[in-house]
Amino acid sequence: MKKTNLYEAIFKRKSIRKYDVTPLDENTLTEVLEYIGAIKPMYDNVKTEMKLISQNEVKGLMAIKAPHYIVVSSEKKKGYLTNAGFMLQQMDLFLSANGIGSCWLGMAKPTKKVFINSELEFVIVLAIGRAIEPLYRENIMEFKRKPLAQISNITGMDQLLKPAGLAPSGTNNQPWFFTGNEDAIHAYCVKTNIIKALIYERMNKIDMGIAICHLWIAAEHFGKKVDFICDKEISSNPPSGHYYVTTLKMT
Numbered sequence: 001m002k003k004t005n006l007y008e009a010i011f012k013r014k015s016i017r018k019y020d021v022t023p024l025d026e027n028t029l030t031e032v033l034e035y036i037g038a039i040k041p042m043y044d045n046v047k048t049e050m051k052l053i054s055q056n057e058v059k060g061l062m063a064i065k066a067p068h069y070i071v072v073s074s075e076k077k078k079g080y081l082t083n084a085g086f087m088l089q090q091m092d093l094f095l096s097a098n099g100i101g102s103c104w105l106g107m108a109k110p111t112k113k114v115f116i117n118s119e120l121e122f123v124i125v126l127a128i129g130r131a132i133e134p135l136y137r138e139n140i141m142e143f144k145r146k147p148l149a150q151i152s153n154i155t156g157m158d159q160l161l162k163p164a165g166l167a168p169s170g171t172n173n174q175p176w177f178f179t180g181n182e183d184a185i186h187a188y189c190v191k192t193n194i195i196k197a198l199i200y201e202r203m204n205k206i207d208m209g210i211a212i213c214h215l216w217i218a219a220e221h222f223g224k225k226v227d228f229i230c231d232k233e234i235s236s237n238p239p240s241g242h243y244y245v246t247t248l249k250m251t
């Protein structure tokens with residue numbers, strides 16, 4: 001274990017839905033727990049928690065049986081769903097880089113006793129375990145994703161936008177759009193109608209954190225330092241049908 005080149009994992013990871021349900025060995029689980037402590041938040045001021053739980057501690061609509069799940073809970077503050085997506089995607093990539101399968105589960109929930117004494121709100125679950133299907137995509141063409149021209153109007157920055165576009169999302173919805181230039185990338189999320197909002201509004205915010213995580217990893221890979229800021233002027237003028245999420249200020 002312990003491969004931490006998350007950038008490389010972006011180009012080969014995939015959701016794993018078939019697991020060997022034998023529990024992972026103690027060393028591996030210890031390293032997963034250690035990595036939880038190394039995960040970076042997007043927003044420092046939002047308290048979050050990640051727990052490793054077992055199969056009998058998860059319920060809900062899921063055909064996906066895995067030996068373990070990571071469950072994220074968070075303080076309910078502005079940006080908390082996006083922050084949780086940003087954080088858990090680091091784990092998704094870390095696991096993939098280290099030969100362990102994972103899959104985000106939007107329909108699963110932990111049992112009540114998991115958060116019995118917690119004031120934090122449950123956000124999402126990630127199934128994890130040994131894959132009994134191919135762990136990686138062999139070719140970038142295997143990703144079913146929107147073309148770059150549909151997710152951004154920025155030219156000449158494919159090395160950052162391409163990894164963002166490869167991010168996983170609930171039902172592969174890919175709700176993101178990016179504008180800006182080499183100093184700052186602005187991230188927006190597609191607006192949903194009232195009916196779709198019931199399913200997608202929450203999920204889309206988590207998806208945004210996942211794509212922003214890929215963008216951040218790629219920017220750091222190419223030697224940039226990223227700060228997440230709110231650009232007041234940009235935020236009041238989003239592209240039609242979208243709302244503003246954040247700006248990645250790059251130096």
Ligand SMILES: Cc1cc2nc3c(=O)[nH]c(=O)nc-3n(C[C@H](O)[C@H](O)[C@H](O)COP(=O)(O)O)c2cc1C
Pocket residue numbers: 013014015017064103104105106107108124167168169170171172203206207210
């Ligand atoms: C927030 C979120 C929720 C998801 N929920 C489920 C789920 O409940 N069941 C499932 O099989 N896959 C789920 N997925 C996985 C997506 O279907 C998958 O990421 C997407 O189709 C892209 O495929 P890939 O991850 O293999 O690249 C979810 C993904 C995200 C990001």
